[in-house]
Amino acid sequence: GQVFKLEDYRPSDYLIPAIDMAFALAPDATRVVATLTVERRQGVAAGTPLLLDGDELKLVRVEIDGKPLKEAAYAVTPDQLTILAPPAARFSLTIETEVNPSANSALMGLYRSNGVYCTQCEAEGFRRITYFLDRPDILSVYTVRIEAPKAEAPLLLSNGNPVRHGELAGGRHFAEWHDPFPKPSYLFALVAGDLGRLADEFTTMSGRKVELGIYVEHGKEALASYAMDALKRSMTWDEEKFGREYDLDVFNIVAVSDFNMGAMENKGLNIFNDKYVLADQQTATDADFANIEAIIAHEYFHNWTGNRITCRDWFQLCLKEGLTVYRDHEFSADQRSRPVKRIAEVRTLRAHQFPEDQGPLAHPVRPRRYREINNFYTATVYEKGSEVVRMIRTILGAEMFRAGMDLYFERHDGDAATIDDFLKVFEDVSGQDLSQFALWYHQAGTPHVTVSSAYNASTHEFTLEIEQSSPPTPSESRKRLMHIPLAFGLVGPDGEDLAFGEVSGATVEDGVLHLHKRRQTVVFKGLSERPVLSLNRGFSAPITLSLEQKPEDRIFLAGNDGDAFSRWQAFNTLLTDALIAGFRRMLGNRQPEFAASLGELAGRIAANASLEPAFRALALTLPAEADIAREIGKGIDPDAIFAAREALARSIATVNEEGFRQLYAELNSDGPFRPDADGAGRRALRNVLLDYLALLPGGAEFAALHFASATNMTDRAAGLTALAHRHAGTPQAVDALARFENEYSSDALVMDKWFLIQASAPGPAALDTVRGLTAHPAFSIGNPNRVRSLIGTFAGANQTGFHRADGEGYRFFAETVLEVEKRNPQVAARLATAMRSWRSLEPVRQGKAREALVSILKVEKLSADLKDIIERTLA
Numbered sequence: 001g002q003v004f005k006l007e008d009y010r011p012s013d014y015l016i017p018a019i020d021m022a023f024a025l026a027p028d029a030t031r032v033v034a035t036l037t038v039e040r041r042q043g044v045a046a047g048t049p050l051l052l053d054g055d056e057l058k059l060v061r062v063e064i065d066g067k068p069l070k071e072a073a074y075a076v077t078p079d080q081l082t083i084l085a086p087p088a089a090r091f092s093l094t095i096e097t098e099v100n101p102s103a104n105s106a107l108m109g110l111y112r113s114n115g116v117y118c119t120q121c122e123a124e125g126f127r128r129i130t131y132f133l134d135r136p137d138i139l140s141v142y143t144v145r146i147e148a149p150k151a152e153a154p155l156l157l158s159n160g161n162p163v164r165h166g167e168l169a170g171g172r173h174f175a176e177w178h179d180p181f182p183k184p185s186y187l188f189a190l191v192a193g194d195l196g197r198l199a200d201e202f203t204t205m206s207g208r209k210v211e212l213g214i215y216v217e218h219g220k221e222a223l224a225s226y227a228m229d230a231l232k233r234s235m236t237w238d239e240e241k242f243g244r245e246y247d248l249d250v251f252n253i254v255a256v257s258d259f260n261m262g263a264m265e266n267k268g269l270n271i272f273n274d275k276y277v278l279a280d281q282q283t284a285t286d287a288d289f290a291n292i293e294a295i296i297a298h299e300y301f302h303n304w305t306g307n308r309i310t311c312r313d314w315f316q317l318c319l320k321e322g323l324t325v326y327r328d329h330e331f332s333a334d335q336r337s338r339p340v341k342r343i344a345e346v347r348t349l350r351a352h353q354f355p356e357d358q359g360p361l362a363h364p365v366r367p368r369r370y371r372e373i374n375n376f377y378t379a380t381v382y383e384k385g386s387e388v389v390r391m392i393r394t395i396l397g398a399e400m401f402r403a404g405m406d407l408y409f410e411r412h413d414g415d416a417a418t419i420d421d422f423l424k425v426f427e428d429v430s431g432q433d434l435s436q437f438a439l440w441y442h443q444a445g446t447p448h449v450t451v452s453s454a455y456n457a458s459t460h461e462f463t464l465e466i467e468q469s470s471p472p473t474p475s476e477s478r479k480r481l482m483h484i485p486l487a488f489g490l491v492g493p494d495g496e497d498l499a500f501g502e503v504s505g506a507t508v509e510d511g512v513l514h515l516h517k518r519r520q521t522v523v524f525k526g527l528s529e530r531p532v533l534s535l536n537r538g539f540s541a542p543i544t545l546s547l548e549q550k551p552e553d554r555i556f557l558a559g560n561d562g563d564a565f566s567r568w569q570a571f572n573t574l575l576t577d578a579l580i581a582g583f584r585r586m587l588g589n590r591q592p593e594f595a596a597s598l599g600e601l602a603g604r605i606a607a608n609a610s611l612e613p614a615f616r617a618l619a620l621t622l623p624a625e626a627d628i629a630r631e632i633g634k635g636i637d638p639d640a641i642f643a644a645r646e647a648l649a650r651s652i653a654t655v656n657e658e659g660f661r662q663l664y665a666e667l668n669s670d671g672p673f674r675p676d677a678d679g680a681g682r683r684a685l686r687n688v689l690l691d692y693l694a695l696l697p698g699g700a701e702f703a704a705l706h707f708a709s710a711t712n713m714t715d716r717a718a719g720l721t722a723l724a725h726r727h728a729g730t731p732q733a734v735d736a737l738a739r740f741e742n743e744y745s746s747d748a749l750v751m752d753k754w755f756l757i758q759a760s761a762p763g764p765a766a767l768d769t770v771r772g773l774t775a776h777p778a779f780s781i782g783n784p785n786r787v788r789s790l791i792g793t794f795a796g797a798n799q800t801g802f803h804r805a806d807g808e809g810y811r812f813f814a815e816t817v818l819e820v821e822k823r824n825p826q827v828a829a830r831l832a833t834a835m836r837s838w839r840s841l842e843p844v845r846q847g848k849a850r851e852a853l854v855s856i857l858k859v860e861k862l863s864a865d866l867k868d869i870i871e872r873t874l875a
């Protein structure tokens with residue numbers, strides 16, 4: 001396949017300042033008439049051919065300035081339309097195409113989901129609707145007319161503001177939309193169908209009224225009320241925190257049930273996976289509510305970071321995605337608990353981005369090459385991209401960061417911009433040189449920092465020996481040195497940060513130590529007591545850190561560090577170290593042993609009422625099996641990791657049984673359900689305690705009671721998980737699974753939880769369960785949510801089931817990925833990334849994993865999406 005390279009970027013020869021589109025919708029044969037105003041760019045020779053992108057298109061007619069084009073004047077294939085010698089510097093080009101929305105199972109372009117017509121154009125779906133310069137630096141003003149039978153599609157939506165609508169003969173009707181803001185084609189959207197509407201309004205900071213609408217299946221309107229509330233809070237927050245006001249008369253959101261990703265920020269018409277819109281306490285967990293809030297905010301924030309200022313090319317994807325993730329993280333931190341949110345973000349980053357950055361699919365936040373752009377909507381672009389923006393804020397400080405953002409909006413509104421443009425605004429407002437910092441965008445891999453410390457009681461000096469390194473990644477064997485901003489504190493015996501005098505060996509400003517070199521010896525003077533070092537507070541830099549520190553110091557930090565993230569980190573490091581030691585003992589056929597201090601500390605954290613429950617829940621959650629595997633790095637035997645983790649959980653539960661039971665009972669609140677941070681935090685802590693208590697004698701009965709008495713989905717799902725994972729096959733587990741299935745068989749989103757819980761049940765038997773569930777009536781291989789909940793969970797979150805030593809998990813997975821690929825290459829490719837860490841497995845599993853990957857590559861006519869992932873995974 002073709003490799004696209006950043007250095008090949010050239011502006012297009014032609015511009016398309018305006019496009020008028022007319023859709024005559026029909027399930028199998030929709031007609032699209034697109035009239036493009038085309039302008040030759042200054043300096044381009046007259047007669048230069050105009051090459052328009054297409055993808056599986058059928059051309060019906062083509063006209064220039066209203067006259068049919070002779071056959072000799074153009075060349076057409078399903079993938080390209082070439083106007084061989086355009087007649088003038090400016091002309092109008094009319095193209096009629098026919099597309100089949102019903103047959104579009106790839107869910108890119110115009111398709112039907114549950115009888116609703118909808119579109120997905122990012123990244124290159126617009127070319128599946130009409131021939132176009134389908135690249136993000138072509139900005140056009142869109143006017144769209146939609147025509148359809150009124151009974152089938154009473155609702156006709158597109159971007160921008162409504163212009164007019166009316167009745168037509170034969171039971172048909174039409175609506176016209178105009179979007180005054182020039183936009184790239186990937187932000188085009190159309191929705192038509194019969195949907196219910198939840199309506200509201202918002203008055204912007206300058207007093208303009210905006211009509212808000214969330215469209216869902218009839219009868220589900222009430223389930224969109226949390227999403228509506230999140231939308232209004234997002235609009236207010238963006239005004240208050242970034243001075244950004246909404247700019248159209250309407251803002252619509254549509255929920256569809258077949259969607260390749262979470263949601264899409266089309267201008268004025270966001271389209272959402274219904275999983276991220278519909279929620280109430282009986283069907284959604286607290287995690288679902290938090291996701292809805294974050295994704296509603298994310299898509300809304302794109303209106304300024306992505307839509308008003310878009311990307312010049314797809315290499316700049318992080319310009320909109322990393323920045324918008326940063327903005328949605330800050331929003332959630334302000335709406336909920338900042339430290340809890342930060343810990344959750346870091347856990348996600350480590351679970352998804354670190355393995356990507358440390359494996360064969362590693363790429364820079366701003367890549368320089370791609371074969372299939374759909375495969376670059378990655379944790380690196382999104383999550384590490386957000387961390388890079390966070391570091392800019394750490395380096396510049398809050399005020400200067402805001403000044404830079406203001407300048408970005410002022411200077412680049414209406415532009416298709418680059419990462420260099422973004423960095424330049426911060427350089428311009430601050431006068432700082434960010435050229436070394438820019439490597440965070442350009443260099444792949446997770447930097448590693450090693451630190452040792454020494455205190456000299458006679459000179460009152462505290463010395464740090466620091467070294468940075470970056471491991472090689474695909475096609476980047478030599479790495480340059482990074483600017484790494486490390487927030488820190490020197491913690492004194494009373495838990496307060498100690499003041500220090502002169503510092504040599506590094507720039508230290510506002511509690512941040514800046515690394516620029518390979519090795520730095522940093523000396524803090526004027527410390528009359530030995531400090532305990534708290535480093536990378538708040539996870540100020542996305543690195544891995546080897547910090548020589550005594551367990552007593554970690555225990556001290558876990559209880560006393562002024563930074564909540566670092567308290568969590570200190571305890572988590574203690575747990576991880578214990579689990580790795582336990583794993584090694586298992587490999588040596590010895591039972592793991594754990595220091596009593598660990599269990600006692602867990603008990604103290606659980607009982608510490610001065611800590612918010614959500615924090616305690618996160619602290620008491622043991623590192624996941626995949627986290628432990630990542631820390632171990634190679635020779636992974638998932639069964640040994642599982643056994644070590646189980647043993648530690650049992651030991652913590654046994655030592656703390658009484659305290660945990662008492663706290664569990666105290667947390668049982670009977671008040672009204674609230675999906676806010678406090679309510680969710682209490683449930684999270686109670687459900688973590690359930691996980692521990694379910695391991696003790698009588699655990700099945702205990703979990704069954706929890707399940708049966710649950711008054712909300714968070715508790716019900718936690719009870720079912722405890723039964724299905726810890727007591728599989730017991731009458732309690734079998735009964736609870738059956739009851740759940742019976743109760744929710746007609747609610748696809750809730751059935752996804754039922755699939756997920758079974759797909760993640762540890763042990764080799766999960767494979768047969770998952771295989772069997774692919775034949776369940778609620779499962780559908782064509783629906784991305786079903787595939788992700790059953791197959792994606794099995795491969796991504798079931799270490800012992802998927803990585804069965806006999807390799808059967810991999811074989812099943814390879815077969816299923818290929819089944820998915822026939823319908824939806826994009827979803828198949830994303831699924832396949834679950835194999836990215838195969839080289840860290842022990843040799844037998846590694847061999848079986850390799851066989852499965854190779855078996856996929858042997859298939860003829862593999863899609864570009866899947867081929868790209870498998871080839872890079874094997875390289």
Ligand code: HT7
Nearest residue numbers: 122123260261263264265299377
């Ligand atoms: N910008 C959106 C990305 C997206 C997408 C990309 C490829 C294929 C399908 C897709 N659906 C949505 C979502 C976002 O990041 O906000």
Ligand code: ZN
Nearest residue numbers: 298302321324
């Ligand atoms: Zn986004």
